[in-house]
Amino acid sequence: MPKPYQQLLERLRQIQCLNGTMALLSWDQEVTMPPGGARDRAAHRAALAGVIHEKLVDPELAALLATLAEAVDLDAAARANVRLTQQAHARAVRLPAALVRDQAQTASLAHGEWVQARAEDDWLGFAPFLDRLVDLKRQEAAALAIGDEPYDALLDSFETGARTADLLPLFAHLRVSLTELLGRCPVRGRVPAPRPAGIFPNDRQHELCRRVLTAIGYDFARGRLDISAHPFTETMGLGDVRVTTRYQSDNPLSGLYAVLHEGGHALYEQGLPADLRDLPAGQPASLGIHESQSQLWENFVGRSRAFCEWLAPLLRELFPAAYEGFAAADFYRAVNERTHTPIRIEADEVAYNLHIILRFEIERALIGGDLQAADVPVLWREKARAYLGLDVRDDRTGALQDIHWCTGGFGYFPTYALGNLYAAMFWETAQRDLVDLDDQLAAGQTDALRQWLRERIHERGAVLTAGELCREVTGRELDAAPFVAYLQQKYGELVRI
Amino acid sequence: MPKPYQQLLERLRQIQCLNGTMALLSWDQEVTMPPGGARDRAAHRAALAGVIHEKLVDPELAALLATLAEAVDLDAAARANVRLTQQAHARAVRLPAALVRDQAQTASLAHGEWVQARAEDDWLGFAPFLDRLVDLKRQEAAALAIGDEPYDALLDSFETGARTADLLPLFAHLRVSLTELLGRCPVRGRVPAPRPAGIFPNDRQHELCRRVLTAIGYDFARGRLDISAHPFTETMGLGDVRVTTRYQSDNPLSGLYAVLHEGGHALYEQGLPADLRDLPAGQPASLGIHESQSQLWENFVGRSRAFCEWLAPLLRELFPAAYEGFAAADFYRAVNERTHTPIRIEADEVAYNLHIILRFEIERALIGGDLQAADVPVLWREKARAYLGLDVRDDRTGALQDIHWCTGGFGYFPTYALGNLYAAMFWETAQRDLVDLDDQLAAGQTDALRQWLRERIHERGAVLTAGELCREVTGRELDAAPFVAYLQQKYGELVRI
Numbered sequence: 001m002p003k004p005y006q007q008l009l010e011r012l013r014q015i016q017c018l019n020g021t022m023a024l025l026s027w028d029q030e031v032t033m034p035p036g037g038a039r040d041r042a043a044h045r046a047a048l049a050g051v052i053h054e055k056l057v058d059p060e061l062a063a064l065l066a067t068l069a070e071a072v073d074l075d076a077a078a079r080a081n082v083r084l085t086q087q088a089h090a091r092a093v094r095l096p097a098a099l100v101r102d103q104a105q106t107a108s109l110a111h112g113e114w115v116q117a118r119a120e121d122d123w124l125g126f127a128p129f130l131d132r133l134v135d136l137k138r139q140e141a142a143a144l145a146i147g148d149e150p151y152d153a154l155l156d157s158f159e160t161g162a163r164t165a166d167l168l169p170l171f172a173h174l175r176v177s178l179t180e181l182l183g184r185c186p187v188r189g190r191v192p193a194p195r196p197a198g199i200f201p202n203d204r205q206h207e208l209c210r211r212v213l214t215a216i217g218y219d220f221a222r223g224r225l226d227i228s229a230h231p232f233t234e235t236m237g238l239g240d241v242r243v244t245t246r247y248q249s250d251n252p253l254s255g256l257y258a259v260l261h262e263g264g265h266a267l268y269e270q271g272l273p274a275d276l277r278d279l280p281a282g283q284p285a286s287l288g289i290h291e292s293q294s295q296l297w298e299n300f301v302g303r304s305r306a307f308c309e310w311l312a313p314l315l316r317e318l319f320p321a322a323y324e325g326f327a328a329a330d331f332y333r334a335v336n337e338r339t340h341t342p343i344r345i346e347a348d349e350v351a352y353n354l355h356i357i358l359r360f361e362i363e364r365a366l367i368g369g370d371l372q373a374a375d376v377p378v379l380w381r382e383k384a385r386a387y388l389g390l391d392v393r394d395d396r397t398g399a400l401q402d403i404h405w406c407t408g409g410f411g412y413f414p415t416y417a418l419g420n421l422y423a424a425m426f427w428e429t430a431q432r433d434l435v436d437l438d439d440q441l442a443a444g445q446t447d448a449l450r451q452w453l454r455e456r457i458h459e460r461g462a463v464l465t466a467g468e469l470c471r472e473v474t475g476r477e478l479d480a481a482p483f484v485a486y487l488q489q490k491y492g493e494l495v496r497i
Numbered sequence: 498m499p500k501p502y503q504q505l506l507e508r509l510r511q512i513q514c515l516n517g518t519m520a521l522l523s524w525d526q527e528v529t530m531p532p533g534g535a536r537d538r539a540a541h542r543a544a545l546a547g548v549i550h551e552k553l554v555d556p557e558l559a560a561l562l563a564t565l566a567e568a569v570d571l572d573a574a575a576r577a578n579v580r581l582t583q584q585a586h587a588r589a590v591r592l593p594a595a596l597v598r599d600q601a602q603t604a605s606l607a608h609g610e611w612v613q614a615r616a617e618d619d620w621l622g623f624a625p626f627l628d629r630l631v632d633l634k635r636q637e638a639a640a641l642a643i644g645d646e647p648y649d650a651l652l653d654s655f656e657t658g659a660r661t662a663d664l665l666p667l668f669a670h671l672r673v674s675l676t677e678l679l680g681r682c683p684v685r686g687r688v689p690a691p692r693p694a695g696i697f698p699n700d701r702q703h704e705l706c707r708r709v710l711t712a713i714g715y716d717f718a719r720g721r722l723d724i725s726a727h728p729f730t731e732t733m734g735l736g737d738v739r740v741t742t743r744y745q746s747d748n749p750l751s752g753l754y755a756v757l758h759e760g761g762h763a764l765y766e767q768g769l770p771a772d773l774r775d776l777p778a779g780q781p782a783s784l785g786i787h788e789s790q791s792q793l794w795e796n797f798v799g800r801s802r803a804f805c806e807w808l809a810p811l812l813r814e815l816f817p818a819a820y821e822g823f824a825a826a827d828f829y830r831a832v833n834e835r836t837h838t839p840i841r842i843e844a845d846e847v848a849y850n851l852h853i854i855l856r857f858e859i860e861r862a863l864i865g866g867d868l869q870a871a872d873v874p875v876l877w878r879e880k881a882r883a884y885l886g887l888d889v890r891d892d893r894t895g896a897l898q899d900i901h902w903c904t905g906g907f908g909y910f911p912t913y914a915l916g917n918l919y920a921a922m923f924w925e926t927a928q929r930d931l932v933d934l935d936d937q938l939a940a941g942q943t944d945a946l947r948q949w950l951r952e953r954i955h956e957r958g959a960v961l962t963a964g965e966l967c968r969e970v971t972g973r974e975l976d977a978a979p980f981v982a983y984l985q986q987k988y989g990e991l992v993r994i
Contacts, residue, residue, distance in 0.1 A: 017544035020537060021518060024525060032529065033737060036719030040517060040734025043775065047514030051548050222533030237537025240530065278540065 004067045005078055009279065011064070012085060015055050016278040020237045022048050027234040027242055031226045046104070053100075056092035065089060077281045080463045084280035087160065094143050103136050107408045114406035123377050123395040130373035130405060134366045137410050141367065151367045154411030159288050159418060161465055164364065166478075167414055170421065171357050173480040178354050178487070179387055185350060185491045187340040193333035198250075198322035202227075205247040208318050209259040212311075213243070216297060217450045218263050219270050231258035233265040238277050241269040252319065253335060256311075257298055264297030265290060267450060271458030286466035287412075289457065291419020292426060299349055300427045300486070301441060301449070308332040310444040336494055342390050342397045350487055353420055354387040359402070359413045367410055422466075424483035425474045426457070501564045502575055506776065508558055509582060513775040515549050517733045524731040524739055528723045543601070550597075553589035562586060574778045577960045581777035584657060591640050600633045604905045611903035620874050620892040627870035627902060631863045634907050638864065648864045651908030655784050656915060658962055661861065663975075664911055667918065668854050670977040675851050675984070676884055682847060682988045684837040690830035693812075695747075695819035699724075702744040705815050706756040710740070712807075713794060714947045715760050716767050728755035730762040735774050738766040749816065750832060753808075754795055761794030762787060764947060768955030783963035784909075786954065788916020789923060796846055797924045797983070798938060798946070805829040807941040833991055839887050839894045847984055850917055851884040856899070856910040864907055919963075921980035922971045923954065 022045065029041050055061070068074070068082045110129040117126035141150035147163050155162050209225060228244040235241045243262040247255045268284060276282025284290045301307050305328075312328040339348045344355040362379055365371035371379065380399045384390045392398040404412050431437055434448050441449070456473045470478050519542065526538050552558070565571070565579045607626040614623035638647035644660050652659050706722060725741040732738045740759040745751045765781060773779025781787045798804050802825075809825040836845045841852040859876055862868035868876065877896045881887045889895040901909050928934055931945050938946070953970045967975050 013540070014544045014547065017537075017541045018548070021522065021541045021545055024521060024541075025518065028521060028525065032721065034717065034719055034721050034739075036716070037733060037737030040514075040736045043510070044514045044518045044521075044734070047511045048518055050511065051515070219533070220531065222531055224529065224531050236534060237541070239537045240534030242531075 002068075002071055002073060004064050005071070005074065005082075008061075008064045008068060008081065008085065011055065011058075011061055012081060012280060013278045015052060016280075016283075017237075018048060018052050018055070020235070020240075020278075022052070023234050023236050027236070030228045030230075030232065031244060042108075053092055053097075056089055061085070061089060062093075077276055077279075077461075077463050080281035080461075081279055084283075084462060088280070091144065091157070094145070095140065096143060099136065099139055099143065103133075103140070103408055106132055106136060107406065110406045110408075111403075114400065114403070118396055118400040121394045121396040121400070123400060124374065126400065126406075127373035127376075130366075130376075133405065133408055134373065134410070137367060137408060138369065149368060151364045151411065154367060155414060156411075158409075158412050159286050159415050159466065161286075161467060162288070162414070162418070167360070170478065170480050171360065171414075171417065174353050174417065174421075174484070175357050175387060177480070177484040178350055181350055181484075181487060181491060182354070182389065185338050185495050187338045190338070193337050194326065194330045195334065196319070196322035196326060198319065200247070200249060200252045200319060200322070202247045202249075204318050205252050205255050208252060208314065209245055209255055211314060211318075212256060213259055213263050215310075215444050216260070216263050216267065216301075216446050218243070218266055222270055223266060225259070231262050233262045233269065235269045238270070238272060238274060238282075241266045252315065257302060257335070260302040261294045261298040264294035267297070267453070268293040268458050271450075271454040273459045273461045276461050276463075281463050282461040285457075285460065285462045285464065285469050287415040288418030288422055289466050289469060291415055292422035293453070293457070295419050295423040296427060296453075300423055301446070303332075303335050303349070304438070304441060305332050306438040306441040307444075308335065309442040333494070336490070338491075340390070342384060342388075342392050343401055350491055351388055353417045353483075356413050356417045358383040358387055359404075360417075362399075363405070363410050363413065418466075418478070421478055421480055421483050422470060424486045425470060425476065425479065426453070427486065428482045429474045499565075499568055499570060501561050502568070502571065502579075505558075505561045505565060505578065505582065508552065508555075508561070509578060509777060510775045512549060512552050513777075513780075515545060515552070517775075519545050519549070520731050520733050524733070527725040527727075527729065528741060539605075550589055550594075553586055558582070558586060559590075574773055574776075574958075574960050577778035577958075578776055581780075581959060585777070588641065588654070591642070592637065593640060596633065596636055596640065600630075600637070600905055603629055603633060604903065607903045607905075608900075611897065611900070615893055615897040618891045618893040618897070620897060621871065623897065623903075624870035624873075627863075627873075630902065630905055631870065631907070634864060634905060635866065646865060648861045648908065651864060652911060653908075655906075655909050656912050656963065657783060658964060659783075659785070659911070659915070664857070667975065667977050668857065668914065671850050671914065671918075671981070672854050672884060674977070674981040675847055678847055678981075678984060678988060679851070679886065682835050682992050684835045687835070690834050691823065691827045692831065693816070693819035693823060695816065697744070697746060697749045697816060697819070699744045699746075701815050702749050702752050705749060705811065706742055706752055708811060708815075709753060709808075710756055710760050712941050713757070713760050713764065713798075713943050715740070715763055719767055720763060722756070728759050730759045730766065732766045735767070735769060735771060735779075738763045749812065754799060754832070757799040758791045758795040761791035764794070764950070765790040765955050768947075768951045770956045770958045773958050773960075778960050779958040782954075782957065782959045782961065782966050784912040785915030785919055786963050786966060788912055789919035790950070790954070792916050792920040793924060793950075797920055798943070800829075800832050800846070801935070801938060802829050803935040803938040804941075805832065806939040830991070833987070835988075837887070839881060839885075839889045840898055847988060848885055850914045850980075853910050853914040855880040855884055856901075857914075859896075860902070860907050860910065915963075915975070918975055918977055918980050919967060921983045922967060922973065922976065923950070924983065925979045926971045 025041060025045050025048065033041060065082060065086050074082065110133055113126055113129045117123065137154060138150055141153040144153040146153040146156045149164055151164050155164060213225060222239045223241045223243065226242065226244045227246055229246065231245045233241065233243050243259065243266045245255045245258040245262065268290060272284070273282050308331045309328040312326060312331040315331065316323040316326060337348065339346055339351060341347060344352070347355050358380070361383065362371065362376060366373070376399050377395050381392045384392045430449060430452050434452060437449060457469065460469060464472060467478065522538060522542050522545065530538060562579060562583050571579065607630055610623055610626045614620065634651060635647055638650035641650040643650040643653045646661055648661050652661065710722060719736045720738045720740065723739065723741045724743055726743065728742045730738065730740050740756065740763050742752045742755040742759065765787060769781070770779050805828045806825040809823060809828040812828070813820040813823060834845065836843055836848060838844060841849070844852050855877070858880065859868065859873060863870070873896050874892050878889045881889045927946060927949050931949060934946060954966065957966060961969060964975065
């Protein structure tokens with residue numbers, strides 16, 4: 001490898017170490033920080049973000065990148081490091097420091113306003129702050145100048161290379177198919193699945209989550225499980241990938257499926273290529289691919305009939321009174337029950353992506369300048385009725401339910417849907433490659449599946465783009481059909497039970 | 498304030514935020530980090546240390562300092578910020594990066610060797626690494642060029658402004674007086690203090706420590722109490738000062754006094770001046786002053802007859818079986834029992850500083866080039882016999898017992914002794930100012946004492962040097978007499994009990 005490339009590597013490792021440090025600042029903030037630490041923490045994060053920004057915009061880095069752009073003797077991983085750094089550098093250079101500062105301050109302010117507006121169901125109190133955030137994000141999009149419409153630049157910051165024009169046909173396919181499937185799986189008129197009653201102590205739920213994380217192959221020597229208000233996964237480095245969950249005292253499934261979801265994220269992070277440690281090419285390929293791993297373990301594995309055969313006895317062992325006489329079939333029905341809820345994070349697998357499409361359409365209109373914040377609730381209600389058959393009664397359970405917009409996260413929602421589509425394609429391929437996968441999962445054996453994911457996806461890091469990775473693993477372009485087929489088969493059967 | 502000073506403040510706040518971030522990396526490493534995270538953590542610390550170093554040696558910082566050195570319109574706090582930054586800048590500039598790297602690598606290597614040598618009682622296995630560390634520290638001393646002898650430069654890095662020539666008379670006074678006092682308080686022939694037996698569960702010990710920390714005024718909203726292998730205090734910022742302890746299942750006093758010690762450190766950090774937040778002048782005055790605060794709460798308060806009257810019923814409440822019939826007088830005797838141990842951290846108040854003086858004399862000889870590592874054990878045994886009347890049987894309980902040297906911490910030990918001397922002087926003054934202090938402590942009331950410390954010491958930050966602060970608070974120069982008098986009175990009484 002040429003000398004400029006060695007110099008680039010040194011800089012990239014330093015930047016990645018600072019990113020890993022930032023991750024610890026985040027993890028600690030949600031898990032261990034005392035309340036009085038909030039002010040210091042904000043200052044620490046801002047200082048470290050400033051240093052990382054300095055490193056990214058450094059003209060010497062730009063000079064190295066320019067030299068390496070013409071190098072012909074780089075392998076695929078090296079080319080990926082150059083490409084990814086070029087993208088990060090361009091983004092950092094194009095964003096004016098004043099805009100970044102203004103966004104951070106406005107988001108911080110808007111977050112407080114959102115908390116209050118949600119508590120008081122006061123959309124119009126929040127709307128002016130949303131308009132201001134939208135305006136700043138439009139400025140960001142203009143500065144970045146990526147893609148064909150302003151929304152593209154924001155989308156690209158979460159899912160590099162993704163474009164609105166590519167999402168539209170995928171989402172149209174999803175919207176039509178899922179709406180149709182919803183109509184065939186009504187919530188009303190069904191016998192509800194059995195629901196165990198009782199109090200589920202935290203220590204038993206923790207034991208359940210530890211057992212399940214161990215079963216899916218999460219490496220506790222390189223991580224830990226804690227409690228936080230909202231479950232998340234945080235990566236300090238290849239040797240330190242932590243997950244969190246939360247426990248509801250009357251329902252162990254909430255914490256359990258949160259841990260399967262976060263465990264999927266964590267398996268990806270723990271399986272990244274060691275030889276590209278601390279380098280951009282050794283990081284996850286995209287948020288969409290990341291989400292495919294969490295969805296795959298939470299839903300495709302965790303809510304499968306096979307894995308429920310392993311989970312049901314575990315719940316009977318840990319909560320004998322509550323789960324006495326609870327068969328695997330009961331458990332399978334319970335964790336796949338259709339919901340009829342305006343809340344995205346409580347939605348079942350069929351409804352979930354319709355919640356996402358609704359948000360995508362609204363945020364695209366906001367960023368495109370076609371919609372004012374004050375008009376969001378009316379549109380929200382219309383779409384909830386049309387796509388989900390839901391009457392949204394208040395904004396607290398409507399447009400005020402998600403934290404994303406008030407933190408400036410426009411363009412994030414589509415990655416959830418992309419994750420589902422990728423997951424279905426990977427799952428379809430894995431099922432073809434691993435002929436007795438169901439038998440293995442029914443016995444709680446996940447080694448073959450994890451190894452399959454590791455070799456084909458985790459260990460590839462970000463050497464390939466998300467789209468290239470999808471083609472390499474599945475032989476096909478990203479497509480909604482496998483996801484729709486998966487749901488049609490699963491819910492077709494469930495309706496007949 | 499002039500504009501260059503405002504620019505300096507901005508830089509200093511950024512540096513302090515990076516220091517606070519480094520503190521979190523340390524705290525997490527000892528308390529929450531999974532074992533697999535060690536490699537990443539070392540890299541993260543190195544990267545962040547590199548950034549802090551870059552900021553300290555920045556020529557623009559040097560230019561600001563040069564401008565401000567001639568400014569006449571600065572107040573005392575501003576002058577302190579300039580002076581302290583000038584010291585840190587000079588230190589960073591003078592230390593060659595190659596030396597710092599070599600020291601870090603050698604210390605890392607030597608730490609592993611020390612762990613093994615201690616386990617195998619193999620001084621000669623460790624000696625070559627110690628010689629190498631000493632050689633590097635001599636290089637550091639030469640580069641820093643502070644004081645009259647090489648040891649001065651190292652001492653100065655832990656206790657700014659302290660010089661060997663000033664320590665010598667203080668330590669001579671201590672050595673003579675404490676050796677004499679030891680002779681009058683023999684361990685043998687005394688009736689041992691009553692010792693409660695039983696198992697002391699962690700959760701009850703934790704409750705004890707929480708109650709005691711709360712009683713001395715530790716603010717849990719700006720901190721937390723955790724378990725680690727070695728108790729310590731870590732400060733992320735004024736709003737986040739954390740303490741740790743450890744619990745021995747057969748002895749609650751170990752964890753309790755560790756928490757009183759760390760609590761003393763933490764009260765200092767939590768009481769620093771808010772208007773100098775994130776600035777050098779708003780940090781602790783010196784390690785010696787810091788140690789005075791921990792020793793004051795652990796020994797002068799925690800082992801006082803008065804506070805034992807409050808502690809004894811608390812132990813009876815939390816451990817009723819073990820402490821049944823245990824009077825305050827029994828407790829007072831138990832926590833002040835003379836020890837006869839070669840281990841520094843198990844030594845009583847009389848013996849402790851003789852352990853320190855022994856180490857000071859040996860490390861000064863090493864750094865002065867007058868002693869080879871191989872010859873340390875012979876000298877150690879001679880001094881242990883002469884000062885402490887102890888026969889040191891092996892190096893595991895002799896020269897291999899402390900971690901300090903193998904991490905390169907030459908010059909640190911004297912700060913423990915300075916802490917005791919400062920504590921005694923502050924205590925003497927506080928007792929004069931607060932006439933019913935004993936009655937208050939016997940009732941577990943610490944507000945007046947804490948307020949006294951806060952106003953006179955904590956809230957002064959580092960605006961004054963340690964020596965200036967001592968003069969301001971006590972009206973006198975640093976002196977060993979108050980400490981000796983305190984011990985003579987206390988142990989004189991204890992011998993008669």
